[in-house]
Amino acid sequence: MTRDRDILRALAGRLRHAADAPEMARRRQLWRAHNALRPAKPMILCFPEGSWDELVSDRDCRCRDPQLRRWELTLRRRIFACEQIGDDQPVEPYFDLNWRVEVSDFGVNIPRVEGDNRGSFVWDPLIKDLERDFAKLRPRTFRVDREATQRDLERADAMFGDLLTELVRDPAGGNSFVFNLWGPGRTAKVQCDACSTFGPAAFRRFVKPALTQQCQWLDYSMFHLDGESCLPSLDEILDIEPLDAVEWTPSKLSVGDSGGNPRWHELYRRILAAGKSVQAIGVRPEEVIPLLDACGPEGMFITCAAASEAEAGELLERVEAYR
Numbered sequence: 001m002t003r004d005r006d007i008l009r010a011l012a013g014r015l016r017h018a019a020d021a022p023e024m025a026r027r028r029q030l031w032r033a034h035n036a037l038r039p040a041k042p043m044i045l046c047f048p049e050g051s052w053d054e055l056v057s058d059r060d061c062r063c064r065d066p067q068l069r070r071w072e073l074t075l076r077r078r079i080f081a082c083e084q085i086g087d088d089q090p091v092e093p094y095f096d097l098n099w100r101v102e103v104s105d106f107g108v109n110i111p112r113v114e115g116d117n118r119g120s121f122v123w124d125p126l127i128k129d130l131e132r133d134f135a136k137l138r139p140r141t142f143r144v145d146r147e148a149t150q151r152d153l154e155r156a157d158a159m160f161g162d163l164l165t166e167l168v169r170d171p172a173g174g175n176s177f178v179f180n181l182w183g184p185g186r187t188a189k190v191q192c193d194a195c196s197t198f199g200p201a202a203f204r205r206f207v208k209p210a211l212t213q214q215c216q217w218l219d220y221s222m223f224h225l226d227g228e229s230c231l232p233s234l235d236e237i238l239d240i241e242p243l244d245a246v247e248w249t250p251s252k253l254s255v256g257d258s259g260g261n262p263r264w265h266e267l268y269r270r271i272l273a274a275g276k277s278v279q280a281i282g283v284r285p286e287e288v289i290p291l292l293d294a295c296g297p298e299g300m301f302i303t304c305a306a307a308s309e310a311e312a313g314e315l316l317e318r319v320e321a322y323r
Contacts, residue, residue: 004063004072005159011075012160018082018091027090046087056080071095071156093164097152100145107138150213157217179247179279180303185219189247196229203233208240215242222279227251231267238274245277245301253282260287260302265294272299279303285315297322 018024034043048055056077063069074095082091114121127133177188192207215221222245223237229251237246248267250257260283268278268291277299283291285306292300297319306312 001065004065004068007063008068008072008075008159009163011072011079012095012163014079015075015082015091016093016163018079019093021091024090027088030088031090044087045089046081046085048081048085052077055084067152067155068159071159095156095160095164097149097156100148100152102143102145104138104141106140107136146210153217179222179224179281181220181222183220186217187220188214188218189222189224190214190218190243191224191226193224193226193230195233196227200233200236203236207233208236211237212240212242215240215244218242220244222247222277225249234270238271238276243276245279245299246271247279247281249281258282258284258287260284260291260304262287262290262294265291268295268300272296277301285311288315289318292319292322 030040030043033040056073058069058073060076061069061072063072078091081087081089108126110123110126112121112123127136179189181187181189190211192203192211195203195207211223221243223240223243224247225231225234225237226249237243248259248264248271250259250261250264253259259280264280268280271278272295278295279301280291281303283302283304285304288302288304291302304315306315
């Protein structure tokens with residue numbers, strides 16, 4: 001096992017070196033410009049698809065453990081793409097793990113006969129008489145093995161997680177995320193917008209365990225509470241001990257509502273009382289001081305847009321007394 005770990009860490013180190021190169025920063029900037037409809041040049045992506053086995057295959061791997069050998073193959077192919085293909089794809093400091101999902105057949109097993117080198121295949125349809133054979137069919141079922149997936153995540157993190165996660169840290173040892181977040185370590189927003197469609201019991205059973213694990217892995221975490229229909233699960237969210245903060249987005253924020261409306265003050269006090277920080281977004285300049293008076297400055301992260309630099313400067317002077 002030590003030998004396999006050394007192999008994977010060496011490959012992860014090569015990916016780290018590549019992802020940290022100035023060329024990759026240049027490529028990322030080119031893609032941002034391309035996606036913003038301001039292309040600087042034609043961007044090229046090359047995916048070998050079915051020809052990967054002719055470039056980097058299992059025969060090139062040295063790990064003995066079957067799962068680690070598959071991870072080794074993934075890493076080697078990413079390195080090959082970076083060092084040999086030479087397209088515009090940037091190397092990212094991530095290692096993606098798939099969910100462990102069990103999928104049934106349709107009630108019949110359809111055998112396929114393939115050639116020696118993949119490519120074409122033949123199969124014999126099992127449903128030859130619809131009236132006679134239709135009863136053989138069954139709906140497919142899907143089962144997510146969350147425990148096995150978590151074990152995979154922990155194993156990958158133990159093998160080379162420090163190498164790959166360190167790539168997303170800035171010189172101060174932290175990383176930034178959406179919603180204007182920054183933290184001195186692994187920092188991210190977590191969420192489950194689907195909780196708007198079910199109640200606290202389902203949240204407790206299906207969502208809370210995975211969210212708790214995510215927050216335990218992160219150094220700083222903030223839950224994105226997206227709209228009034230998510231509020232029934234708030235107590236379950238606040239009960240997640242490693243969660244650090246909650247952000248509130250009113251459902252009608254885009255059509256005139258604001259995160260500084262006085263009717264949300266009690267919500268913020270409830271979150272603060274649970275020991276979590278609050279992010280209030282879309283707060284109007286005239287709402288900032290009443291919000292601080294109602295909830296206090298401790299644990300409050302307020303985002304606000306001013307109409308002018310002068311208005312912003314005046315607001316900064318007024319909130320200085322609350323620091």
